[in-house]
Amino acid sequence: MAIRDRGKMKWQSASFLPLAFEMTREMFKDQARTAKPILDEHQTEEFDLRIAYATEYNHEVKLTVWDDGFTHDITGRV
Known part of the structure; x- marks a missing residue:
C-alpha cells in the first residue's frame, strides 16, 4: 500500500506561526x-x-540614555 503524502498542504494550517x-x-x-x-x-x-569637569580635564564620561522605554549606555569624551 503506497503512502500518499499531502506535500505542502499539511503545513498550510500552521501559517499563523510566524505571526x-x-x-x-x-x-x-x-x-x-x-x-x-x-x-x-x-x-x-x-x-x-x-x-563640565570631564570637559575641562578631558575625561571619558559614561551616559545612560533613556530612549522609548529602554536605556542605552554611551561612553565617550565631551
Whole structure:
C-alpha cells in the first residue's frame, strides 16, 4: 500500500506561526520597558558639574540614555 503524502498542504494550517512568534516577541519586549526617570533639580545640577569637569580635564564620561522605554549606555569624551 503506497503512502500518499499531502506535500505542502499539511503545513498550510500552521501559517499563523510566524505571526504568533512575532506577537510573542513584541509582548516580551513591551514587558522589558522601563518608565522614564524623573530627575530633580539637584540631580541635573550634579550631571552638569560632572560633565563640565570631564570637559575641562578631558575625561571619558559614561551616559545612560533613556530612549522609548529602554536605556542605552554611551561612553565617550565631551
